[in-house]
Amino acid sequence: MTSVSATELLDAWEAGWGRDPLRRGLALLAVARGTTRAAAADVPVGLRDRALFAFRAALFGTGVEAVSRCPGCGTDVDVAFDQRDLLAALPGPVSGQQVPDTVTVRVDGRDVPARMPTSADLAAVLDAGPPAPDEALAHRCAPTAPVAAVAAAWTAADPLLDLRIDLGCPDCAHTWEETFDIVAFLWAELDAWGRRTLHEVHDLARAYGWSEADVLALTPWRRRCYLGLVGA
Numbered sequence: 475m476t477s478v479s480a481t482e483l484l485d486a487w488e489a490g491w492g493r494d495p496l497r498r499g500l501a502l503l504a505v506a507r508g509t510t511r512a513a514a515a516d517v518p519v520g521l522r523d524r525a526l527f528a529f530r531a532a533l534f535g536t537g538v539e540a541v542s543r544c545p546g547c548g549t550d551v552d553v554a555f556d557q558r559d560l561l562a563a564l565p566g567p568v569s570g571q572q573v574p575d576t577v578t579v580r581v582d583g584r585d586v587p588a589r590m591p592t593s594a595d596l597a598a599v600l601d602a603g604p605p606a607p608d609e610a611l612a613h614r615c616a617p618t619a620p621v622a623a624v625a626a627a628w629t630a631a632d633p634l635l636d637l638r639i640d641l642g643c644p645d646c647a648h649t650w651e652e653t654f655d656i657v658a659f660l661w662a663e664l665d666a667w668g669r670r671t672l673h674e675v676h677d678l679a680r681a682y683g684w685s686e687a688d689v690l691a692l693t694p695w696r697r698r699c700y701l702g703l704v705g706a
């Protein structure tokens with residue numbers, strides 16, 4: 475476990491509840507870093523994702539298990555891998571915190587700076603609701619550079635911005651790629667954990683008259699012992 479308390483995790487879960495994926499990512503990053511969501515919004519998206527991979531490893535481990543659907547024949551395909559292998563397979567220094575804040579894009583023979591996109595940039599684009607969000611994002615971060623060149627420079631500087639997994643179907647041998655979204659994956663795990671934890675609070679509060687804070691202050695092991703005693 476990390477040093478993050480069960481109460482802080484539940485607060486993050488509540489902060490992201492019913493929000494869009496971007497705000498969920500901010501709620502997760504804020505609790506992972508012990509900072510505010512406003513401060514977390516200024517972190518480049520690639521660094522956010524590194525922090526969330528590390529946070530996930532500490533909370534739930536590094537194993538990833540999921541089910542995907544074969545686009546060829548519609549069969550459900552079990553997906554299982556270790557997130558460390560996924561990150562190690564990417565080109566460049568993905569594991570470090572060595573992503574630049576700004577990259578250079580060559581435009582008409584001169585170098586133009588392009589900021590790496592942050593959650594604040596994504597939020598501004600999302601909230602404005604333009605028809606072409608990719609263009610709007612590129613223009614925010616590098617006003618004079620062509621959109622495609624900016625996008626290429628971003629993923630060259632940080633391959634984590636375009637994280638994909640290779641999948642294959644055991645039934646029909648079809649192969650395909652899927653994006654791996656650490657925010658969505660970690661959120662789903664936090665959501666399941668949050669629901670389970672509130673159930674435990676409910677059972678123990680009802681049995682012993684303890685407050686939510688009392689129950690959450692117990693270690694998970696001791697909580698399980700008491701749940702066993704009350705037959706929950």
Ligand SMILES: [Zn+2]
Nearest residue numbers: 544547643646
């Ligand atoms: Zn198939």
